[in-house]
Amino acid sequence: MSFREYLAGQQQLIDRELDRLVPSENFPPETIHRAMRYSLFAGGKRVRPILCLEAGRAVADSPRGIETAACSLEFVHTYSLIHDDLPALDNDDYRRGKLTSHKVFGEAMAILAGDALLTLAFETLSKMNAVTDDRKARVIAELATAAGTVGGMIAGQVADLEGEGKPPDAQLLETIHRAKTGALLRASVRMGAIYAGADEQQLDAVSRYGEHIGLAFQIVDDILDVEQSSESLGKTAGKDAQQHKITFPAVYGLEESRRMAERERRSAHESLAIFDARADRLRELADLIVQRTS
Amino acid sequence: MSFREYLAGQQQLIDRELDRLVPSENFPPETIHRAMRYSLFAGGKRVRPILCLEAGRAVADSPRGIETAACSLEFVHTYSLIHDDLPALDNDDYRRGKLTSHKVFGEAMAILAGDALLTLAFETLSKMNAVTDDRKARVIAELATAAGTVGGMIAGQVADLEGEGKPPDAQLLETIHRAKTGALLRASVRMGAIYAGADEQQLDAVSRYGEHIGLAFQIVDDILDVEQSSESLGKTAGKDAQQHKITFPAVYGLEESRRMAERERRSAHESLAIFDARADRLRELADLIVQRTS
Numbered sequence: 001m002s003f004r005e006y007l008a009g010q011q012q013l014i015d016r017e018l019d020r021l022v023p024s025e026n027f028p029p030e031t032i033h034r035a036m037r038y039s040l041f042a043g044g045k046r047v048r049p050i051l052c053l054e055a056g057r058a059v060a061d062s063p064r065g066i067e068t069a070a071c072s073l074e075f076v077h078t079y080s081l082i083h084d085d086l087p088a089l090d091n092d093d094y095r096r097g098k099l100t101s102h103k104v105f106g107e108a109m110a111i112l113a114g115d116a117l118l119t120l121a122f123e124t125l126s127k128m129n130a131v132t133d134d135r136k137a138r139v140i141a142e143l144a145t146a147a148g149t150v151g152g153m154i155a156g157q158v159a160d161l162e163g164e165g166k167p168p169d170a171q172l173l174e175t176i177h178r179a180k181t182g183a184l185l186r187a188s189v190r191m192g193a194i195y196a197g198a199d200e201q202q203l204d205a206v207s208r209y210g211e212h213i214g215l216a217f218q219i220v221d222d223i224l225d226v227e228q229s230s231e232s233l234g235k236t237a238g239k240d241a242q243q244h245k246i247t248f249p250a251v252y253g254l255e256e257s258r259r260m261a262e263r264e265r266r267s268a269h270e271s272l273a274i275f276d277a278r279a280d281r282l283r284e285l286a287d288l289i290v291q292r293t294s
Numbered sequence: 295m296s297f298r299e300y301l302a303g304q305q306q307l308i309d310r311e312l313d314r315l316v317p318s319e320n321f322p323p324e325t326i327h328r329a330m331r332y333s334l335f336a337g338g339k340r341v342r343p344i345l346c347l348e349a350g351r352a353v354a355d356s357p358r359g360i361e362t363a364a365c366s367l368e369f370v371h372t373y374s375l376i377h378d379d380l381p382a383l384d385n386d387d388y389r390r391g392k393l394t395s396h397k398v399f400g401e402a403m404a405i406l407a408g409d410a411l412l413t414l415a416f417e418t419l420s421k422m423n424a425v426t427d428d429r430k431a432r433v434i435a436e437l438a439t440a441a442g443t444v445g446g447m448i449a450g451q452v453a454d455l456e457g458e459g460k461p462p463d464a465q466l467l468e469t470i471h472r473a474k475t476g477a478l479l480r481a482s483v484r485m486g487a488i489y490a491g492a493d494e495q496q497l498d499a500v501s502r503y504g505e506h507i508g509l510a511f512q513i514v515d516d517i518l519d520v521e522q523s524s525e526s527l528g529k530t531a532g533k534d535a536q537q538h539k540i541t542f543p544a545v546y547g548l549e550e551s552r553r554m555a556e557r558e559r560r561s562a563h564e565s566l567a568i569f570d571a572r573a574d575r576l577r578e579l580a581d582l583i584v585q586r587t588s
Contacts (some may be wrong), residue, residue, distance in 0.1 A: 009514045023443060023444055027444070028453075028454050029443070029449055029452040029456065031452060032448060032449070032452045033443065034444075063554060067460050078466075079321045079409075083405055083406075083409060086402075086405065087399070088402045088405060089400035089402050089405065105384070106379075108382045108383050108455055109455075110451070111377055111380065111382060111383065111405065112377075112448055112451060112452060114409070115373075115377060115408070115409075115412065115448060116442065116443045117414055118409065118413065118448075119412065119438055119442045119443075119448065120442060120443070122416040122434060122437075122438045122439075123435065123438030123442055124431075124438055125434075126431050126434040126435035126438055127435050130429075132431070133426075133427035133428045133431050134427045136427070136431050137430050138420075139418050139432060140416060140419075140420040140434060141417065141420035141421050143416075144413055144414075144417030144420055145417055147409045147413045148410065148413045148414060148417055149317060149326050149327065149330070149410045149413075149414075150321070152319055152413075153412045154326060154406055154409060154413065155322075155323055155326070157406055157459070158323040158325060158326045159323050161402055161403075162323065162325065163500045247306075252443065275557035287462070
């Protein structure tokens with residue numbers, strides 16, 4: 001089985017668990033559940049949940065119930081996309097080739113669907129039953145911190161909004177991306193490791209891995225936005241430049257950005273040195289994140 | 295000391311804890327912390343946190359650290375007001391006599407400030423250190439469920455949005471309010487009781503108390519909206535009627551609505567029969583909720 005086939009299987013595992021965790025479209029109020037499901041099942045690659053699963057498996061054999069914890073990351077990621085796409089924020093009509101939530105359900109419902117997914121993330125974690133309460137509380141704290149305003153996702157979104165139109169600046173760029181995408185990717189592997197009972201050394205190793213792939217992920221995202229047409233990327237490409245966002249290619253140029261992504265990939269591998277072959281999936285994921293074309 | 299003086303002291307206790315829990319306005323990104331604090335300290339009466347404190351005290355003497363749990367309710371309540379006031383939802387310019395968040399900080403920041411407060415609620419609960427991990431997980435589950443889409447606050451907001459313009463209908467009215475305001479008020483006392491180590495009978499009693507005062511609270515809110523001028527209520531009064539919202543006075547008339555609120559007050563008292571004088575503050579709160587004029 002190739003790694004891509006393996007990943008397809010993991011995506012299905014996550015999709016089944018997501019489907020189990022989100023109220024059905026027939027459950028009232030139907031509209032909100034339809035809106036939540038529309039964005040959740042709009043073709044996401046489940047990068048964060050799979051990172052969580054694999055970090056858990058690097059620490060312990062098949063930690064039971066970890067896919068539930070993993071889904072909370074997809075809830076938070078999807079909520080952030082729905083709110084980010086709103087007219088008041090990035091004002092995007094398309095995402096992954098499909099109309100964005102507010103174009104389909106209206107702004108009010110899109111705002112509430114985002115709120116509902118964020119809430120469901122914490123409800124899901126708080127009701128997990130295959131993990132000790134101690135680890136559960138630590139996993140919840142990880143997710144909340146990574147999603148928050150102190151170095152977390154919202155801090156990144158605010159810095160991004162306020163950075164629009166400012167001159168390209170290496171330090172601001174790193175601050176934005178460490179928070180906006182980096183924090184949640186780092187939390188993905190940390191949550192998996194904590195769930196599986198990692199010791200301090202293991203947790204430290206996956207945290208560094210998470211930081212390196214987080215940075216690589218964002219650099220590659222920025223490169224793809226420059227390089228690709230709207231059609232193959234499924235969102236409005238070149239939008240970063242239009243909105244005068246600070247990006248890696250804008251600060252470092254395309255060539256140097258590619259070299260940076262490759263350096264981060266190698267550093268991610270080095271971070272995993274203490275782990276045996278059980279961390280091989282994490283190693284392959286680092287490669288895939290840098291080599292992806294969408 | 296009168297009950298009102300006592301309450302003013304409790305409000306100060308909550309305000310100090312809120313101030314401790316929210317990052318300072320000088321902490322970057324400054325704008326989001328300013329926006330969070332603007333709405334948090336806009337004159338709220340701290341009804342939910344105080345209900346949480348008093349339910350805890352009815353169960354056990356001064357449960358240590360319970361004010362931290364109580365503040366999570368104010369975070370969720372405030373987030374819901376910020377998002378509710380947005381142009382895409384109720385489109386309110388004023389709340390408690392002050393400009394709403396989006397009028398001061400813009401829509402993008404108001405959306406993010408609401409998101410940030412919801413996130414902070416769960417971060418705060420997950421990091422409490424004066425309670426067992428078991429109770430912590432149960433308290434988090436209570437809050438998330440009450441804020442969610444299955445009979446919780448978001449379910450109520452959706453039903454409310456979709457109910458606009460529909461004929462006044464007693465059953466729809468009750469469904470909306472049980473979810474929209476009732477769930478969080480019920481959760482307030484349940485979270486306090488769980489935090490303090492309530493047994494099943496005690497938890498059941500405060501839950502019924504919470505349901506009765508929740509309904510009373512909403513009936514009185516609707517009555518005040520009809521009766522009062524914009525000036526003394528600090529928000530645009532008569533707005534419910536303008537927006538063709540389903541309200542208790544619209545369904546039952548003013549006089550019958552007043553009688554209903556009084557019946558709920560009495561039922562709230564009866565629910566507390568198993569408790570001794572330590573529940574007297576909860577009893578007085580039920581009276582105050584029905585007798586309030588703002």
